[in-house]
Amino acid sequence: MAKDDYTMEERQEILKDLMLRLHAGEDKEVIQKEFNEAFDEITPYEIQLMERNLMSEGITFAEIMSLCNVHANLMGSKVNTETTVAEFEQPGHPVHVMKMENLAIRGALDRVERLLKNYLETKDEMILKGLNRQISLLDQFNNHYQRKEYAMFPIMEKKGITAPPKVMWGVDDQIRDLYKDFKKALSNGQENVLEEFEVVRDELLEMIQKEENILIPMVEQVFHVDDWESIAAQSPEYGYCIVKPEKEWAVKKDFAPIKAQAQLEEEGDIPLSTGSLSLKQLNLILNLLPMELSFVDHNNIVKYYNEGNGEEKIFKRTPSAIGRDVILCHPPKVHETVQTIFEQLKSKQKEKEEMWFKKDGMMVHVTYHAVWDEEGNYVGCLEYVQNIQSLVEHFEQADVKRTLS
Numbered sequence: 001m002a003k004d005d006y007t008m009e010e011r012q013e014i015l016k017d018l019m020l021r022l023h024a025g026e027d028k029e030v031i032q033k034e035f036n037e038a039f040d041e042i043t044p045y046e047i048q049l050m051e052r053n054l055m056s057e058g059i060t061f062a063e064i065m066s067l068c069n070v071h072a073n074l075m076g077s078k079v080n081t082e083t084t085v086a087e088f089e090q091p092g093h094p095v096h097v098m099k100m101e102n103l104a105i106r107g108a109l110d111r112v113e114r115l116l117k118n119y120l121e122t123k124d125e126m127i128l129k130g131l132n133r134q135i136s137l138l139d140q141f142n143n144h145y146q147r148k149e150y151a152m153f154p155i156m157e158k159k160g161i162t163a164p165p166k167v168m169w170g171v172d173d174q175i176r177d178l179y180k181d182f183k184k185a186l187s188n189g190q191e192n193v194l195e196e197f198e199v200v201r202d203e204l205l206e207m208i209q210k211e212e213n214i215l216i217p218m219v220e221q222v223f224h225v226d227d228w229e230s231i232a233a234q235s236p237e238y239g240y241c242i243v244k245p246e247k248e249w250a251v252k253k254d255f256a257p258i259k260a261q262a263q264l265e266e267e268g269d270i271p272l273s274t275g276s277l278s279l280k281q282l283n284l285i286l287n288l289l290p291m292e293l294s295f296v297d298h299n300n301i302v303k304y305y306n307e308g309n310g311e312e313k314i315f316k317r318t319p320s321a322i323g324r325d326v327i328l329c330h331p332p333k334v335h336e337t338v339q340t341i342f343e344q345l346k347s348k349q350k351e352k353e354e355m356w357f358k359k360d361g362m363m364v365h366v367t368y369h370a371v372w373d374e375e376g377n378y379v380g381c382l383e384y385v386q387n388i389q390s391l392v393e394h395f396e397q398a399d400v401k402r403t404l405s
Contacts, residue, residue: 012053014038016057019054052163091247094249101240101242105138108137112197115131116186141241144240146238147234147235151238152231153328154328155219156222164218167332174203234320292306292313292315301324301326302323326342341353354366366386367384367385369381
C-alpha cells in the first residue's frame, strides 16, 4: 500500500506498533527504517494522539518520558512544522516571546560554555565573575518553563491534549535537576563540571526543538485568539527569560466577571453562619490573610484561590488554574503523591496533611485540610500555604518563654 493511502487509524496503528517495539527494546535502526518507509511526514497532532494511545496500552508516563528524546530523534525530520498564523510573528505574541527567549537561551548557553572553558584553563577570578553573571541570566529559563506549564498546558488539557503536556513537564523537571547538578559542580569545584554543563546544554537545546517543532505546531490548529490572550495576560506573573517582549500584544486587561458576582453585588451582603459580608469585604479579607489559599471541590477541581496582598507568592497561581484538575496543577513527578493525599482526605483516612520544606530561602508550611458539611459529606479541600521563616528565626534566636498568668 502506498504511503498516501493509509487512513488516520492505520497510520496510528503503524505508529503505535513501532513505538511499542521500540519501548520493548527492539533495534532503533530497524524501527527507523520501517518508520521512514511508512511515512513521508507526520503532524504534531498525530504525535500527541500516539502518546495518548501508548498510555492506553499500558505504557507509563515515566517510560514515555524516558524515551522522549528517542521519539523526537526518530520522527524529527518527518514532522511537519509549518505554521501559517501571521499573529505568531507579532512582537508580544506568546509564540513570538517563546521563540525570542529560545534564541536568548541559545546565546546564553554559548557564552556560558565559552567562559566556563576559559575559566577551567586559567582559573581567572574575573572570568569566573563574568561566568556567574551569564549563569544568572540562564537561570531565567525556569520562567520560560513555568509560563509554558501553568499558562499554556491547562488550555491544552481542556482541549483534550493531555499526554504531551505531562511528558514535556516531566522532561522540564529533569532539565531543572540537571541544571542544579551543573551549578553544584561549579560551586564545589568538581572536575566533571564541564561534562555536567554539556549534559544540561544538550537537553536545553533539545527542548527548544521540541517546543518549536512539536508544541507550537500542535496547538496552532486548536488555540483561539482568546487562548493566546489569556496566556499573554498571565505571562507577567511568571516573568520572562533574558529578554522581555518588545511591546504588549493586544490582550484583554481583565477577565470578565462571573455572573454570580454581578448578582451578589446587586443583592448586597452574603449571609454567613456568624454574620454577613459584602462580596467586596469578603474578597478584601481573604486577600489580606497572611497565607495563600486554594479551594478544591469534591471532584478535585480547583474552584478558588486568593490573590494575596501584593507580596511575592510562594506558589504562583493564575486564572488558568480555575476549573483545572488539581493533580494536573502539580509537576508530574508528584502526581501520585498528590493523588494519594486527596484520596486519604476524601475517604476520611486523614483530616489533614501537613508538610514543611525549604524554598528559595524560606521555610514553607503547607496544609491540605478536608472540608465536610454538617451531614459528613466531603465538600472539598482547603489548601493553605504560609512562609514561616520569620517564626523559625525567632524561635531559633530568642530565648522564648511561655508564661501563664
